[in-house]
Amino acid sequence: MRISLRLILIASVAACAPMLPEAPPVAPTPDPAAPPPAAPAAPATPAAGSGATPAPVVVDQAGFEGWKQGFLARHGGARRAEYERELAGLTPDPSVIRLDNNQPEFSRPAGAYVQSAASATRIAQGRARTDRVPWEVTQRFGVPTEILVSVWGNESAFGAIQGDYDVIRSLATLAYDGRRRDWAEGELKNALDIVVDGRRDRAGLKGSWAGAMGQTQFMPDAYLRLGVDQTGDGKVDIWGSDADALASAANLLARAGWKPGQTWGYEVVLPAGFDYAEAEGPRHPWRYWAQRGVALARGGAPNAAEAAEEAVILLPQGARGPAFLALPNHYVIRRYNNSVSYALAIGLTADGIAGKPGLVATWPDDAPLSRDQRIGAQRALTILGFDTQGIDGVVGANTRAALRRWQIAEGRLADGYLTADLADELIRRAN
Structure with missing residues (x-):
């Protein structure tokens, strides 16, 4: 079966959580017949002590109401009344807009991000939880236990921190903000359908600031298409059921083309x-x-x-x-x-x-890039004739390719890596 383009889009927006606090100690596997305990939710505000206070984000409630009516006209159809009921009284969440502009996997140096995410403690916690992956899941989907446990740990600290944002409010905020409106409106419609169809009550539809849900942080579209009821209780419970969450993640990776018998x-x-x-x-x-x-x-x-x-x-x-x-x-x-x-x-x-040794090389201790530096470097490269295919503050493949072309033109080592010093140089040269 062909993988939908929407599956690819999951990747660019899901608010994954490799920088999570360490998970609590692993507990014995519970009786499968017993209902799983509810995982504690993460606070909806950024942690204290994380650095300078970010500038406040100002939102326009009248503008939000105008967007909402447009959304209902575009997507409501036969369900307009139900959607309107779920959106009634909703206000945009400024913290969602702020966080959307500062995703750590796109702004922190890779080494700082990876070393925190793949810490010795996280690895030890993962080893202690490998027995939580049902044997039937690895046999059915062909995705190794260690990959599924790694996703589980990095996404939600093994279910302990799933996010406490109202998914519908978060997605409405992202759609209103407009940077990725078409995508966000599609995911918002899917989230509303989850509630309207009775798959999950509104109070329980919690997740990250970007609308990613449950122990393995699925977007609503992925939940509807790829969620797996591994326990056979008639519900896809990626919030409370380890088995459902892990089977759903395995299904996503298998459908995306995972090759059994090969490493990453x-x-x-x-x-x-x-x-x-x-x-x-x-x-x-x-x-x-x-x-x-x-x-x-x-x-x-x-x-x-x-x-x-x-x-x-x-x-x-x-x-x-x-x-x-x-x-x-x-x-x-x-x-x-x-x-x-x-x-x-x-x-x-x-x-x-899986017990493999760590890296041989060491990561350089580079400074993180501010949003102004990322956007400024993209704008500078484009002005200098090296189009980054968009100026959005995300240093992705297009920006790295543009930088590499500039480095070649300048006779420099063309590794495509944007440092803070190089960003500042590009901004100065473009000005």
Whole structure:
């Protein structure tokens, strides 16, 4: 079955939570017949002590009401009265707009993000929970236990922190804000359908600021299409049931193309004189990379199936940081969240849970990029003739490709990595 484009879009917006506090100690697996305990919800406001106080976000209630009427006209149809009832009295949430502009997997250096997400404590907690993944799930979907446990831990601290935002309010706020209106309105309609159809009551439809729900943080569209009732009780309960949440995550990854018997990727060592412009470029089989002097950091070679796959060299923190050979399963993980840092965090956490050693290389201690620096660098590159395909503050593949073209034109090492100093230089040059 072809994977819908909407599944890909899940990745770019889901508010995953690798920076979560550590999970509580694992408890014995409960009696399957007993109802699962409700997981404590995360506070709806940012944690104290997280840095400078962000500028307040001002919202226009009259403008929001105008958007709401437009939404009902566009999407209400036969359910307009039911949708209107659920949206009655709703106000936009300023914290959602602020958080949408500062997603950590797109603003923090990859090393800081990955080291926090794939910590030794998180890995130990994951190992203690591998028996929570039903054997039937791994057999049916072909996704390894360690990958599912890694997703579970990084998304919600193993169900402990699922988010306490009103999903409908969050999605309405994102739609009103307009940066991704079509996507947000589609997800809002799906969330309203979940309530109207009786799949989940409104009070229980809680999630992250971006509308991601449950222990494995599914968007409403994914919940409706890919949710699995593993317990057979007639409901897809990704909030209270470990089995349903993990089976649903396995179904998403399997439908996105997970290749059983293959890993997500390997740390590699690049030879002196490596052409960094080839990173994050065309995909090639292992033979191609090996002929150019690329070697696995811990020796050996990929298995036969992996060696035959088209793979990419990734430099998530530039030429000074670790390098990776990204296999197809890396990109499957990115269907969950389309961030290199996120996918690396999932893969490296899973490796640790499976008992594999950590990285050989160390991560550089680079400063994070402010939103002004990210937007300024994108605008500067575009002004200088290197189009980033949008100025949105998200340093994704298009921005890195534009930066790499600029670096080549300037005769610099073309690793496509935007540092704070380089962002400032680009802004000065464009001005």
